Amino acid sequence: MISSLRGLLIEKQAPSLVIDVQGVGYEVLAPMSTFYNLPSLNSEVSLLTHLSVREDAHVLYGFLTESERSLFRDLIRVSGIGPKLALSVISSMELPTFAQCINQNDTKRLIKIPGVGKKMAERLVVEMRDRLLSVKTTSTTIPVTKDIATPVEDAISALIALGYKPADARRWVQAVAEDGLTSEVLIRRALQSAL
Known part of the structure; x- marks a missing residue:
């Protein structure tokens, strides 16, 4: 391993x-x-x-963090969730937000994640509630850097690769696009506006 x-x-x-x-x-x-x-x-x-x-x-x-890896491993233990969907869940919302959705039975917010329907959201709430107690919510503070020539297109491509529909990805990124923003910032803002 x-x-x-x-x-x-x-x-x-x-x-x-x-x-x-x-x-x-x-x-x-x-x-x-x-x-x-x-x-x-x-x-x-x-x-x-x-x-x-x-x-x-x-x-x-x-x-980058043990809390992300632990959450990923807990997610793939949920019936019906494979690694690709687990990656989509972690990419779509931060751990504290995900934990809040689970603790408050917020399935409406969970179904906005690509690949998560109503039944899967309900299963996540039931199966993840106890598992989240063991996941640490620490984060890293490595600075974000810019080295991509076309941040808007890169952000759109990244969202499509995560399972979002191309039209939605383009609309969300263009809605938050501003000159000088990196693709990472655009992706984060687009995901926050979508969810």
Whole structure:
């Protein structure tokens, strides 16, 4: 099992990253909460990881904090939630907001996450209530940096990759777009306005 990676961040196109660890490039899928806080390209980065082994692929997921990885692991234990949907949940709302939705039975807010319907939202509330008690809500303070030439298009592409409809992704990003904003900021604002 690969528990963590430390190396140079050589590619980042949300939600996919490539980390060069002594000449070996590891492709890692990361939630937007991790993506927002990554250093600039060709900088060293350390990620906690989770390896998902399927019949047709081995997929590595990366997280900056233990609380993100713990939440991811708890989510994939919920019946009907796979790694892709778990990544979408973590990307769509911050841990304290997600915990609040679970504790207040706020299924209306949960169904706004791509791939989560009414029954899945109800299942999340029931199965995650006890599990959230063990998840720490610490966060990292690594600064967000700008190194992407077209932040609006990159933000739209990232939302589509997370499962949002292209028309919705474009509308949300364009509604919050301002000159000088990074793609990470645009993604965060678009997700906040959508939810």
